Amino acid sequence: MNDIEETAEFVQVKKGTPLHYYGDIVRKLFLISATIMIVTLPFLSDRILVPSFISIFTIMIVTAIAGFINPEGRSILILDFIIAIGGVIVFETIAVNSYTRVSPFELFFVVNQVLAILFLSALYYSAKTLRTVIPRKFTTGGFSS
Numbered sequence: 001m002n003d004i005e006e007t008a009e010f011v012q013v014k015k016g017t018p019l020h021y022y023g024d025i026v027r028k029l030f031l032i033s034a035t036i037m038i039v040t041l042p043f044l045s046d047r048i049l050v051p052s053f054i055s056i057f058t059i060m061i062v063t064a065i066a067g068f069i070n071p072e073g074r075s076i077l078i079l080d081f082i083i084a085i086g087g088v089i090v091f092e093t094i095a096v097n098s099y100t101r102v103s104p105f106e107l108f109f110v111v112n113q114v115l116a117i118l119f120l121s122a123l124y125y126s127a128k129t130l131r132t133v134i135p136r137k138f139t140t141g142g143f144s145s
Helices: 003-011 023-044 052-068 074-101 107-133
Strands: none
Touching: 023 052, 023 074, 023 107, 052 074, 074 107
8 A cells, every 4th residue: 555545545534424524522521521510510619600501501502512523414513613612601700700809729710711621622623623614615716696
């Protein structure tokens, strides 16, 4: 086998999978985030402004969405993007607010900052995937109608 054949075998993608599909990475980031949330919930529940059942429901939704991610589900890829945006906004807002009130070494701040970073990474990879899934309507002269 020569170098070209090895390279071709390495970049081979499954039928129906976009060349720039990062859903597997987004899935892992969502699952890591959900795990962090459920592990730290008992320790931080007194600091969270919503009832515990809403936190648990949110964790279940993020986990379920991670399970639905697939390269052929365009609407689920859009939903991944929206959830990642929501995660960044929620967790970074909480992190910034808690940083100004408490020490940057407090668990509440650290957990929220880590979650914001994980969702920011998920946002990046879901945007890269969406970029290849959403059809482009370009011509050489600009946008086509």
